[in-house]
Amino acid sequence: MDGGQELAARPGTGSAPPSLTRVRTRRSAGEQAIKVLLAGAAVLSVLTTTGIVVTLITESSKFFGEVPFRDFFFGTDWAPLAGGASQSFGVAPLIWSTLYLTLIALIVAVPLGLGVGVYLAEYASPRVRKIFKPIVELLAGIPTIVFGYFALTFFTPLLKDVGINLEVFNGLSGGIILGILVLPTIASVSEDAMSAVPQSLREGAFGLGAAKWQVVVRVVFPAALSGIVAALVLGASRAIGETVVILVASGNNPNLTFDLSVAHQNMAAFIANVARADVSAGSVAYATIFAVGTTLFAMTFLLNLIAIRFVRKYRQVYE
Amino acid sequence: MPKVRPALDAPERREGAQAAIFSLKDVQVAYGGVPAVENVTFELVKNEITAFIGPSGCGKSTLLRCLNRMNDLIPSASVSGQVLYHDQDLYAPDIDPVQVRKRIGMVFQKPNPFPKSIYENIAFGPRVLGMKGDMDEIVESALRKGALWDEVKDRLKTNAFGMSGGQQQRLCIARTMAVEPDVILMDEPCSALDPISTGAIEELMLELKRNYSIVIVTHNMQQAARVSDRTAFYNVDKLEEGKRVGKLVEFAPTEKIFTAPDDKRTEEYVTGKFG
Amino acid sequence: MAVTETTITRKVVERASSGARTKDLLFRAALLLCLFVAVLFLGVLLVDVAIDGIPLITPEFITNFPSRLFAEESGIRPALIGTLYLMVLCAAFIVPIGVAAAIYLEEFADARRWWNRIIEVNIQNLASVPSVVYGILGLAFIVRGPIDIWGLGKGSPTLLAGALTLGLLVLPVVIIVSREAIRAVPPSIREGALALGATKWQTIWKMVLPGALAGIATGVILALSRAIGETAPLILVGAIAFRLTDPTIDGQFSALPIAIFQAAGEPRPEFQILAAGAIVVLLAVLLLMNSAAIYLRNRYEQKW
Numbered sequence: 013m014d015g016g017q018e019l020a021a022r023p024g025t026g027s028a029p030p031s032l033t034r035v036r037t038r039r040s041a042g043e044q045a046i047k048v049l050l051a052g053a054a055v056l057s058v059l060t061t062t063g064i065v066v067t068l069i070t071e072s073s074k075f076f077g078e079v080p081f082r083d084f085f086f087g088t089d090w091a092p093l094a095g096g097a098s099q100s101f102g103v104a105p106l107i108w109s110t111l112y113l114t115l116i117a118l119i120v121a122v123p124l125g126l127g128v129g130v131y132l133a134e135y136a137s138p139r140v141r142k143i144f145k146p147i148v149e150l151l152a153g154i155p156t157i158v159f160g161y162f163a164l165t166f167f168t169p170l171l172k173d174v175g176i177n178l179e180v181f182n183g184l185s186g187g188i189i190l191g192i193l194v195l196p197t198i199a200s201v202s203e204d205a206m207s208a209v210p211q212s213l214r215e216g217a218f219g220l221g222a223a224k225w226q227v228v229v230r231v232v233f234p235a236a237l238s239g240i241v242a243a244l245v246l247g248a249s250r251a252i253g254e255t256v257v258i259l260v261a262s263g264n265n266p267n268l269t270f271d272l273s274v275a276h277q278n279m280a281a282f283i284a285n286v287a288r289a290d291v292s293a294g295s296v297a298y299a300t301i302f303a304v305g306t307t308l309f310a311m312t313f314l315l316n317l318i319a320i321r322f323v324r325k326y327r328q329v330y331e
Numbered sequence: 332m333p334k335v336r337p338a339l340d341a342p343e344r345r346e347g348a349q350a351a352i353f354s355l356k357d358v359q360v361a362y363g364g365v366p367a368v369e370n371v372t373f374e375l376v377k378n379e380i381t382a383f384i385g386p387s388g389c390g391k392s393t394l395l396r397c398l399n400r401m402n403d404l405i406p407s408a409s410v411s412g413q414v415l416y417h418d419q420d421l422y423a424p425d426i427d428p429v430q431v432r433k434r435i436g437m438v439f440q441k442p443n444p445f446p447k448s449i450y451e452n453i454a455f456g457p458r459v460l461g462m463k464g465d466m467d468e469i470v471e472s473a474l475r476k477g478a479l480w481d482e483v484k485d486r487l488k489t490n491a492f493g494m495s496g497g498q499q500q501r502l503c504i505a506r507t508m509a510v511e512p513d514v515i516l517m518d519e520p521c522s523a524l525d526p527i528s529t530g531a532i533e534e535l536m537l538e539l540k541r542n543y544s545i546v547i548v549t550h551n552m553q554q555a556a557r558v559s560d561r562t563a564f565y566n567v568d569k570l571e572e573g574k575r576v577g578k579l580v581e582f583a584p585t586e587k588i589f590t591a592p593d594d595k596r597t598e599e600y601v602t603g604k605f606g
Numbered sequence: 607m608a609v610t611e612t613t614i615t616r617k618v619v620e621r622a623s624s625g626a627r628t629k630d631l632l633f634r635a636a637l638l639l640c641l642f643v644a645v646l647f648l649g650v651l652l653v654d655v656a657i658d659g660i661p662l663i664t665p666e667f668i669t670n671f672p673s674r675l676f677a678e679e680s681g682i683r684p685a686l687i688g689t690l691y692l693m694v695l696c697a698a699f700i701v702p703i704g705v706a707a708a709i710y711l712e713e714f715a716d717a718r719r720w721w722n723r724i725i726e727v728n729i730q731n732l733a734s735v736p737s738v739v740y741g742i743l744g745l746a747f748i749v750r751g752p753i754d755i756w757g758l759g760k761g762s763p764t765l766l767a768g769a770l771t772l773g774l775l776v777l778p779v780v781i782i783v784s785r786e787a788i789r790a791v792p793p794s795i796r797e798g799a800l801a802l803g804a805t806k807w808q809t810i811w812k813m814v815l816p817g818a819l820a821g822i823a824t825g826v827i828l829a830l831s832r833a834i835g836e837t838a839p840l841i842l843v844g845a846i847a848f849r850l851t852d853p854t855i856d857g858q859f860s861a862l863p864i865a866i867f868q869a870a871g872e873p874r875p876e877f878q879i880l881a882a883g884a885i886v887v888l889l890a891v892l893l894l895m896n897s898a899a900i901y902l903r904n905r906y907e908q909k910w
Contacts, residue, residue, distance in 0.1 A: 032419055032430040040427070043807050047714055053706035054715070057729050057781065060774050064739060067746040127640025135637060144641060151648045153896070155835030155888065157863045158655065161870045161881050166654045192647050199644070223626045225633035246734065253736025255838035256863075260870050280738040284841045287741070293750060305742045309735065316734045320727065401797065406716055433803030443794035445813060446908050455812065456802035503798070510802050 068309055071302035078296045084303060090266050092300045093289060099296075105266035106304065110252055110278035112270075113187045113262070117251040120191025122244060125198025129243070132199070133206035134228050152196035160260030163189040168261065176273070181263025183276035190257050198247040205239020205326050206232055242322035249315035253308060255280035279308040350417075352377050352514060352544050353398060358412035360393050360402065367393045368577035371412070373563060380536060380545045382555035382585065385565035386600070390577025391548045392440075394565075395516050398546065399435035400428040433460060436507035440519040442499035444491035444506075449474075449483050452491050452502055456510040469509055477505025478535050497528025504535065515539070517547040521554065533558050552601055555585065562588040564597045655885050662883030671850050672865070677876040682884050684849040685865035688765065689834050689891065691853055692861055695769035696776070696833050701826055703773075704780030705815075708822075711781070712788040713810055733778035741842025744771030749843050763844030765859040771839050776829040783828065787821025788814060792910050820906040827899040831892050837863035862888040 076084070079101045087102020094100070128148060132141050168185040172178055178185065209232050217231045233240070255278075263275030264285055277285070283301050291297040351374040359369035368390025375381050383391035393402070400421060402408040414421045421431055445452050453470045462469065470487070474480040479501045483494075491502055500520055507515055517536075521529040536545055536558050549555050555562050563582040567575050581588065581597045592598045670681025707729075715722040748767045791814050799809040815822075845861050847868030853859040862884055869881035 032416070032421070032427060032434065033423075033425045040805075043805055046807050047710075050706045050710035050714060053703045054710040054725050054781075056703060057707060057732060057777065058725055060732060060743070060777070061728050063747050064735070064743050067743055071746060124640045124643055127637045128644055131637040131641050135634060144645070147645055147648065151644065153831065153835075153892065154648075154651070155837070155863060155892075157835070157837040157866050157870075158651070158885050158889070161866060161885060162651045162654060164870060165658075165878065165881075166650070192644075195644055223630050225630045226626075228633070249734055253738065255736070255738045255841075256867060259838075260867065280736055280838065283738050283742065284838050287745065287842045287844070301742060302746070305739055309739050312734065312736055312739075313731065316731050319734075320730050399801065401801065404793075404797070404800070406718070429800075429803055429805050432801055436803075437797075437801035439794060439797060439801075441794060443792075443798040445795060445798065446817060446910075455799065456804070459799075459802070459804040459808045459812065506798075506802065 064309065068302055068306040071299060072306045075296065075299035075303040078299070079303075088268060092297050093286065093291065101296075101300065103304065103307065105268040106277065106279055106282055107307070108268050109183070109266040109276040110280075110308075113183055113190060113258060113276055113278050114248055114251040116183065116187025116272065117190035117194055118244070118248060120188050121194045121198055121247055121251075124191070125195045125243070125247065126202055126240070128195070128199040129202035129206065129240075130228060130233075133203045134224075134232060148196050148199050151192070152200070156193060156254060157256045157260070159189050159193050160257045163257060163261035178273045179263075179275065181261065181275040182273050183262050183267075184272035186258050186262030186276065187272065189261060190251050190254055193254060193257060194247040194250045197250055198243045201243035201246055201323075202236070202240045205236040205243065208239065208326060209235045236326065238322045239326040242319045242326070245315050245319040245322065249312045249319065252278070252315070253280055253312050254278070255284050259284050279304050283308070350377050351375065352417060353546075354413075354415040354418075356413040356415075358394070358397070358410065358414055360390065360397050361409050361411075362405065363407040364409075365574070366576045368565070368579075371579045373579065373582045375544065375546065376561070377544050378540055378542075379560040380540050380547060380558050382559035382562045383546065383548045383565065384550070384552060384555050384562055384600070385577070385580075386567055387550065388575055388577065389565035389567045391563075391565045392518050393577070395518055395546060395548050396437075398514075398516055399432050399437055400426075401432070401437060403428050433510060434512055435514045435516060436510065436512035438500070438503050438507055438515060438517045438520045441523050442496055442503050444494070444499045444502055446490065446492060448488045449491050449494070449502060450487040453506050453509045456506060460510055462510070473505045473509035474502075476508040476539070477501045478531065478538070479505055495528070497524050497531060500524060500528065500532060501535065504532070504539075508539075512543070514544045514546065517545065519548050519550060522550065529554070552589075556589050559585045561585055564588060564592070564594075564600060566596050566600070652889075655882050655889070658879050658882030659884075659886035662880065663886055667883055668887070672848055674848065677874070677880060680877070680880055682862065682865050682887060684851070684853055685847070685860040685862045685884065686887060688845070688849075688853045688859045688861040689863075689888070691765055691855065691859070692769050692772060693830050693834050695766060695855070696773045697826065697830055699770060699773035700777050700780045700829060704777055704826070704829075705784050705822060707777075707781045708784035708788055709810060709815075712785050713806070713814070729778050729781055733782065736838075737775055737836050738838040738842065740771055740775040741839035743774065744768070744839055744843040763846075763858055765853050765855050765857065768840055768843050768845055768859060768861070771843050772833040772836060775836065775839060776833045779829040779832060780825055783825025784818070784822045787818035787825065790821060790910070791817040791908075817908045817910075820902055820908065823902045823906075824899045827895050827902070831895045834861070835863060835888065835892065837867050840864050841867070862891070 084101050084103050086104070087100060088104045089100040089102045090105045091098055091100045132145060132148075136144065163185045167189055168178060168180065168182065171185055176184070213231055213235055214227055217227045222230070258276070258278045259281040262277065262281070264277055264281075265275045266277040266282070267274050283304055286297065286301050353375040355374070356372050358371040360367050371394060383395060385391050396402045397410050397414060398416075398421075402410060410422055416431070416435070419426065445455060447455070450470055453473045454466050457464075457466065457469050471480060471484075474483065479498065482498065491499060494502060500523075504515070504520075521532055524532070533554065536547070539545060547555075547559065561583065562585045564580045565577050566580045568578050569575055581592055581594045583592070588597060589601050592601065666679070667681050668686065669683050670679060671683055672685075673680040711722070711725065715725070717723065717726070744767060748770055749763055795813050795817060796809050799813045800806070804812070840861055840863060845859055845864045847860055847864050849858065849860045866881045866884045866888065869878060869884060872878040872880075
């Protein structure tokens with residue numbers, strides 16, 4: 013914008029037209045200020061991410077100043093809160109428990125979640141969908157601490173009653189309930205993906221004499237595949253990052269074992285447990301929060317990026 | 332390429348009282364670098380109704396929208412050439428598009444009343460422009476200009492969404508009147524309306540032209556013939572690879588366009604041979 | 607669409623062999639079973655909590671402070687008040703910032719610019735960062751850290767620090783839902799206002815925002831209901847279960863999820879079951895909020 017403001021009409025225009033030139037009024041300055049403020053709010057989201065990354069990196073670097081990388085990533089003995097010589101920082105059991113619990117959760121959630129997603133997208137009449145979609149969303153809206161309480165006080169005793177030998181804190185109950193927790197994520201993302209498949213594809217297959225289940229399995233499912241992959245990845249990411257269900261139901265020790273009857277602790281639950289244990293800031297035990305947090309953040313971040321990519325792919329194809 | 336006939340030698344021009352409000356020179360509008368309409372040169376005269384006609388895709392609406400910088404809303408749109416409004420270049424860097432739209436109002440293809448009361452629909456413009464005066468009077472006078480007052484004076488507080496399509500469109504015209512513009516641009520204002528509502532709006536336009544200049548885009552040749560003083564005919568040039576670009580073919584008094592056009596394509600279009 | 611689909615299906619199935627028909631039925635039954643299991647879990651969970659919790663709900667349970675000695679005298683007063691405070695403070699934080707960010711991204715940002723694309727992807731990503739990581743951020747940055755501008759952390763956990771942490775956690779939700787609501791306002795409304803000489807901001811403030819209000823309000827309530835159900839971030843920023851005074855903004859605090867968490871870990875059964883009472887109260891608060899959201903949507907949603 014040039015500096016010379018012409019308030020009067022330009023010569024030769026006669027009396028009729030008013031000036032259309034931009035006037036540096038308080039109002040136009042205000043408009044600019046507003047835009048800057050709004051952009052600032054949007055940038056806050058980037059600052060949040062930056063804050064997370066900066067926190068994790070600076071505090072983790074303190075941790076790795078004390079504990080060698082090798083010991084952390086390749087050690088198999090995890091006892092950061094122990095005193096003296098028995099203190100040990102091999103993160104492998106924690107990562108194992110995290111992934112193992114996630115696997116159990118997915119074994120529960122993938123068939124159930126996809127089943128619900130397929131049913132709602134392909135079979136349910138609009139009326140049935142109108143009833144059951146909110147119910148599935150309700151499941152997603154229940155605080156995770158409630159699932160934790162349920163796992164500990166109802167589901168574990170129930171599993172014991174049917175004859176499964178379990179400790180009070182065990183991986184089986186926590187893992188299964190974790191699966192129920194991520195079921196709605198998988199169901200709703202996969203349903204969206206299947207609903208986006210154009211009707212013409214289905215009609216084409218029906219026209220060739222295919223049965224409904226064949227159409228769903230051989231036509232709709234492959235066509236929605238990138239969205240379904242996104243659903244699974246998002247579900248896995250949620251399961252990896254969940255804290256309280258595992259903290260309440262599965263105890264305080266990671267275990268490098270396939271045995272689900274014993275305690276398993278995932279990374280998020282470990283972080284919460286250390287924070288609760290009131291270790292003094294500045295100690296190595298306190299710093300493990302950040303080292304483990306960095307590992308957790310890196311894993312979920314990667315999964316989220318993959319999921320976003322897959323979601324974008326199916327949106328591009330059908331929208 | 333046939334030469335475009337600018338209307339510079341139109342008789343009204345010489346009478347002196349009739350000043351050109353718009354003067355376009357070799358205007359081109361492009362979206363993302365691809366021209367949508369180009370080679371447009373003409374002058375529009377005060378207190379006249381000018382109609383833009385032509386087959387769909389000829390760029391007539393695009394051109395209309397560059398007369399009050401509504402194209403600014405589309406980030407990829409760009410305008411080149413010269414668009415002079417009362418000798419001011421509308422696309423000069425120091426021009427404020429808000430000031431432009433204040434002077435050059437627009438009525439859209441589909442009635443777009445605000446989801447508010449009839450009264451608030453009219454009062455919105457004067458309020459945001461900080462116009463002084465009794466708002467009730469402003470609203471009444473605008474509704475009278477929009478030939479709507481008698482129909483709605485008893486229900487000014489009711490939601491405008493409850494009106495018929497024709498009433499909504501007249502409300503949109505009245506709303507434009509309320510900010511006292513100089514020019515009104517109308518983008519196929521009757522395309523969503525029934526014949527009776529269309530008749531009412533055409534009457535209104537003839538009434539309004541005493542105080543305002545009007546540019547109307549229409550796909551309805553009878554409408555152009557009925558209401559306009561001058562008509563611009565645009566056509567689509569098909570280029571290689573299926574690309575299309577709009578061109579101004581002929582601009583002349585309406586009577587001439589419909590009875591003795593200079594260009595063969597104009598004649599074919601107005602006699603219904605294509606389009 | 608559904609009608610043609612079923613008629614076509616019927617035709618195909620009639621022509622199909624009986625084996626194919628059986629497979630079709632089995633497939634359908636398997637899907638229904640999945641839905642049934644999901645609904646069953648939800649039902650059993652709610653009934654279990656209700657059976658344990660509802661008998662505990664007495665006026666004293668709501669108004670008493672927690673007790674370590676007598677389960678029957680223990681209450682959730684500081685936790686409930688803490689949760690309500692968190693909700694209000696969180697709303698005060700996320701509404702202006704979330705809506706402002708949504709307006710920027712929908713109305714001003716040119717999506718072709720790399721920095722706007724980064725903001726966009728970043729918000730999507732933040733929406734699925736584990737809540738415990740936000741807790742770490744809250745602990746290191748707000749409670750003990752560099753942006754302790756108002757001395758609100760004082761190096762020790764405060765309600766305000768908790769509210770800010772939860773706010774950051776649900777901000778992406780508010781932004782995403784508000785953007786959808788703003789996008790639902792048709793462009794013709796913006797054009798109509800701009801064509802009258804309104805400035806961009808006048809158009810947004812007087813036309814777009816009122817039109818998007820119901821959607822934004824619904825999104826804010828949903829975000830808040832997620833925020834007050836979160837446990838992990840509060841554990842990280844140091845919320846505590848046993849408080850014997852009402853919470854203050856700049857002091858230590860409790861919240862319902864923390865009370866539930868603490869009680870659930872109790873070895874004594876008469877204390878453990880208190881968790882169910884707190885759950886019932888928490889779910890009741892959430893139910894109220896969701897009802898409010900549904901009411902707002904039905905009552906004020908603008909049909910275009």
